Amino acid sequence: MQSETAVGSISVDRVTVEREGRRILRDVSIELSAPRIAVVGANGSGKSTFARLLNGLVLPDAGRVMVHDLDSRRDAKALRRRVGFVFTDPQAQILMPTPAEDLALSLRGSPRARVEARVAAALAEHGLSDRADVPASELSGGQRQMLALASVLITEPRLVVADEPTTLLDLRNSRRISDLLLSLASQVVIVTHDLDLAARCDHALLFEKGSLIASGAPQDVVSEYRELCA
């Protein structure tokens, strides 16, 4: 699967983000071309802010972000189509009353027959066929996260950015979502506190107090993070 990954380059060049007069990202520069990238670091270190730079949800106050040749400021609309973002809390992402309707919403504008076929295929692929028409509020947490991820994947984004996608899940569902993310044909950036998941990626980044302090092989970066916390 990994050999099929449509990897693009992510370039973050001297990026600073300020909020309320405080630098929440400080002069971050990194060039990334690995298929599966983990982002680790303590609470409040800037991971989510970094993740949100990648789909233009956060714009840099200084510096520049290029994702697959799209400038996050200049090509904002195209970037949002190219990058799928998965939130920690799937509730933030499920917009329609049922799974089938939610998946169909992601494909709005496509011909109806095609939407129906793709929705049915996505439901089957993610183990949600028998939940297609039940109220989304009746899904379990794991099913909800699976639906939120499916709604992103059905648009076939070239880059998937997931901000702590397994934090609210039990071990089995966490494993399931992790395995799915790691097997995608698209490039993925996964923000996580799950260091086993981070270690399964191809590259890792470590943030500390708004600065990118390590970038490299996941095993090395995870070790550095553990030392930092010791």
Ligand SMILES: Nc1ncnc2c1ncn2[C@@H]1O[C@H](COP(=O)(O)OP(=O)(O)OP(=O)(O)O)[C@@H](O)[C@H]1O
């Ligand atoms: N919109 C905002 N306004 C003000 N401060 C913000 C805003 N967004 C983030 N911050 C601050 O920036 C810092 C980094 O936040 P960020 O959410 O990126 O951290 P994080 O590494 O994702 O943390 P966690 O592991 O807890 O999710 C925090 O101190 C946070 O309070």
Ligand SMILES: [Mg+2]
């Ligand atoms: Mg966060």
